Amino acid sequence: MKRRIVLIGLSVLALALGGLLTGCGSQAKPPTASISSPQNNQSFEIGQTVAFKGTAEDSSGKAISGAKYSWNFGDGSQGNQADVNHSYKKSGSYTVVLTVRGPKESAGSTVKSEQTAQITVKIKSSPPSASAKATPTSGEAPLAVQFDGSASQVPNGTISKYEWAFGDGAKGSGAKASHDYAKPGDYTATLTVTDNNGATAQATVKVEVKQAAVSLKPQARGKTWEIQLMTTADGDNDFDPGVVKVQPGDTLRFVLKSGVHTATAYCPKNSKKLGIPAAAADTSLCFNSGMLVKPGQSFEVKIPADAPQGTYAYFCVPHEALGMVGLIIVGQPSELSQKFLDSLPGQAKAELQNDLKGNPAQGG
Ligand SMILES: [Cu+2]
Numbered sequence: 001m002k003r004r005i006v007l008i009g010l011s012v013l014a015l016a017l018g019g020l021l022t023g024c025g026s027q028a029k030p031p032t033a034s035i036s037s038p039q040n041n042q043s044f045e046i047g048q049t050v051a052f053k054g055t056a057e058d059s060s061g062k063a064i065s066g067a068k069y070s071w072n073f074g075d076g077s078q079g080n081q082a083d084v085n086h087s088y089k090k091s092g093s094y095t096v097v098l099t100v101r102g103p104k105e106s107a108g109s110t111v112k113s114e115q116t117a118q119i120t121v122k123i124k125s126s127p128p129s130a131s132a133k134a135t136p137t138s139g140e141a142p143l144a145v146q147f148d149g150s151a152s153q154v155p156n157g158t159i160s161k162y163e164w165a166f167g168d169g170a171k172g173s174g175a176k177a178s179h180d181y182a183k184p185g186d187y188t189a190t191l192t193v194t195d196n197n198g199a200t201a202q203a204t205v206k207v208e209v210k211q212a213a214v215s216l217k218p219q220a221r222g223k224t225w226e227i228q229l230m231t232t233a234d235g236d237n238d239f240d241p242g243v244v245k246v247q248p249g250d251t252l253r254f255v256l257k258s259g260v261h262t263a264t265a266y267c268p269k270n271s272k273k274l275g276i277p278a279a280a281a282d283t284s285l286c287f288n289s290g291m292l293v294k295p296g297q298s299f300e301v302k303i304p305a306d307a308p309q310g311t312y313a314y315f316c317v318p319h320e321a322l323g324m325v326g327l328i329i330v331g332q333p334s335e336l337s338q339k340f341l342d343s344l345p346g347q348a349k350a351e352l353q354n355d356l357k358g359n360p361a362q363g364g
Contacts, residue, residue: 031056031064033100033115040119045126046091046156053083054117056100070099074121088123089156091197095120125195126155130203132191138208143181145207147189150175152203154195161194167207184211222249222303227326229292229316231259237319239263239326243355246330248309252301256292261324262317263289263299266340273343275313275336285312303330310334313352321346327355 037053044050056067071079073086074094088094101114131151136143149162152175164172166179167187181187187207194200228240237259246252254263266275267286274281285307289299309331316324325348336356341349 031058031067031100031102031115032061033098033117035096035098035117035119038119038121041122043122043124044088045124046089047087047126049085049087050121051083051085052079052096052098054098054100055082056102056115064100064102068101070101072097072099088121091123091125093120093122125157125197125199127199128152128154128157128159128193128195128201130191130193130201132189132203132205134189134205134207137206138210140212141181141184141209143207143209145179145181145189147172147177147179147191147205148175149177149191149193149203152191152193152201154193154199157195157197159193160196161192163192163194165190165192181207181209184209222247222251224251224253226253226255227263228255228257229259229261229263230257231261237261237316237322237324239314239316239324242325242351243327243329243358246303246328248303248307248330249305250303252303252328253298254289254292254300255298256295258295260291260293260318262291262315263287263301263326264315264317266313266315272315273340275340277308277310277312277334279308280310280312283307287314291317311336311356313340315348320344320348323347323351325351325355327352 034055034057035052036055037051038044052071054069054071056064056069058064069080069082071084073079074096075088075090077086079086096119098117099114100116129152131149131153133148133151135146135148147164149164152159152162162173162175164177164179166172166181166189168181168183168185170179172179179189187209188204189207191203191205192200223246225244225246227244230240231237244252264270265285265287266272267281268274269281269286270288276285280286283304285301285303287301292299307330310329311333312328312330313336314326314328323346325344336352341352344352
């Protein structure tokens with residue numbers, strides 16, 4: 001401060017000396033106005049404090065003591081200090097004019113001339129800020145999620161548009177939105193807000209959609225089909241039911257009810273012509289229970305999941321010729337060859353042909 005006072009004193013002295021040197025004390029030095037801050041075309045945001053600094057110098061570049069400053073900020077407001085703060089309420093380009101008038105040079109006379117300086121300041125709207133919330137942010141599919149972007153802000157404006165991209169291709173709008181995620185996955189939902197000046201901001205929120213817990217289904221277990229082997233009171237020997245339609249994965253359970261019987265597939269391993277699908281000839285489906293002699297005794301045949309589909313014929317070793325034969329249809333039926341049918345003894349052929357025409361058992 002002291003230094004400034006000294007400088008001012010020197011300036012006054014210089015002015016006085018200048019006046020003396022020109023030989024005419026009435027000739028005033030015009031002041032020079034300049035704006036040292038802010039820079040021309042500098043940008044600010046709405047509401048931001050802009051520090052304006054004006055200087056007034058004499059022709060030799062020294063500050064003029066007592067100069068009067070008058071600012072016109074271009075938005076209808078004024079200031080009257082060398083250094084003055086101002087903020088703008090709207091975006092735009094403003095022409096700022098500083099007018100400097102010189103001080104009284106001596107008693108009774110004033111400096112007539114005045115100088116102006118002019119700059120332009122640019123005021124931009126403050127950018128909006130986006131905020132996106134999701135409730136819940138994780139869960140099992142299908143997952144219904146509520147989205148909330150209402151915490152988004154524009155410091156000096158309003159949000160005119162909320163746009164949501166939910167990350168799975170679906171879109172929505174509004175400060176609040178909801179979306180159902182159908183499939184499991186990690187999704188990033190994006191909110192884009194647009195303010196009344198067209199400026200945009202984005203926020204994202206992650207949503208984890210998990211695979212729903214899989215409940216165990218009994219489909220793999222297959223059904224078990226019970227076929228009874230019996231000798232009736234009037235001497236008939238039967239498989240009951242005589243025809244069963246099953247699926248790969250199912251199980252056949254032959255249960256002896258009465259008499260002495262076998263369940264034996266028609267296949268070369270059992271010394272018979274092929275009466276089952278050829279692809280099954282060397283598999284466990286060329287089955288033979290052996291003699292079942294005790295009531296309740298059983299024999300199971302598991303039909304593999306990849307079992308050849310088709311019609312499987314089987315018989316009872318002691319009672320084949322009496323027509324104790326049966327059919328198992330795995331999946332889609334197939335034709336039994338004429339050569340096979342012609343090879344059957346006694347009543348077996350007639351019984352099998354009858355079974356082929358009949359309705360297969362569907363019950364368990
Ligand atoms: Cu038998």
